[in-house]
Amino acid sequence: MKIRLKGNTIRYRLDKTDVALLETTGKVTSVTQIGAGALHFCIRAKEIADPVIKMEPDGIHLLLPLPQLTAWYLPDQVGFELTLPNADGSELKILVEKDFQCLTTRDEDDSQSFENPMAGKNC
Template identity: 30%
Template sequence: MKVRISGNKIRFRLKEPEVKEFQQKGTVSEMLEFGSDEKDQLKFTLAENELDEINIRFVQNETTVSVPKTKADLWTSTELVGFEAEVDTGKGKTVSILVEKDFMCMDGREEENVGSYPNPLANL
């Protein structure tokens, strides 16, 4: 999973095997390890839930984006590229969330494209 943060915006881009894992398990994570101790790790998780709307939380070095099961099922079982939401943090801020399927880069190195979805622009 690729994670991009800019201001109060977060974007998750998942390759095909990660989307399948999310579909099967209801969760997928990526971790940045500064050390071997749990307090030295920064974790990003996409998780399915039974809520009616997308939510985000940050607890113990883990950012979790929670997605309603109906939206998760639609995204993982169709050609839908992604979904987004503006989430009120309850602390006077909003966070923009974008979750997308990751397409192959047409000018990228082959190893970076492993597991990516075919780029729909590649045949134009």
């Protein structure tokens, strides 16, 4: 799982392995070791009506309704966007997307990424 933080936006990009794990177990995590500690991000499928995000001392937990995820697992679904209120009145924008293969060569393993629909097309 790739996570990008920018301002009040969190973008999650899940590859094929992440999506399969979330679909079969209801949970996918990403952990980054920082010194003696670890920072973790977790997405869980839950029997809830609305999405919830929780800030924990060592990470962020995103809880998503099962029906929303079930629709997203379909091959033609790329991603979805959420806007959740913060306690201070601001909003947190969350993007959850399938991770596509890069169109240009990069020093990154994207073997588990989804095939890019733009591959082979002139842009």
